[in-house]
Amino acid sequence: MSRVLFLLLLAACPWVYAQSKAPPKSGQCTACHGVDGQSRIPANPILRCQHEAYLVTALQAYRNGNRKHPVMNNIANTLQPKDINTLAAWYANQPGCRK
């Protein structure tokens, strides 16, 4: 039994490690997009394992207003270009993504 628990803990390590490295600003995305970008709410897109370049482009477009969505426009305005790159890389490279 304890061997099973040990294996479960071991299996969870990549996830725990990734969460521990979550970029600070990802906290404001969690409620809508889930802790690792795997949104459970159909209206909110899944970010987990998305292409990094796509996420960068989408966030830049919300930030400069080329893509319009009131909620995301407001949120993207709080992000610096560096934050956008960090968040995109983090969501795109969650444990278990097939690349």
Ligand code: HEC
């Ligand atoms: C209040 C809910 C909410 C919060 C908070 C939120 N989002 Fe979103 N997000 C949405 C919704 C809804 C959409 C779909 C908008 C649309 O139709 O363009 C979206 C779209 C996106 C997209 C485009 C996805 C695609 O497939 O085109 C990205 C990238 C994104 N959000 C990233 C973020 C990041 C990063 C944060 C935190 C800094 C964040 N969001 C916070 C609700 C939210």
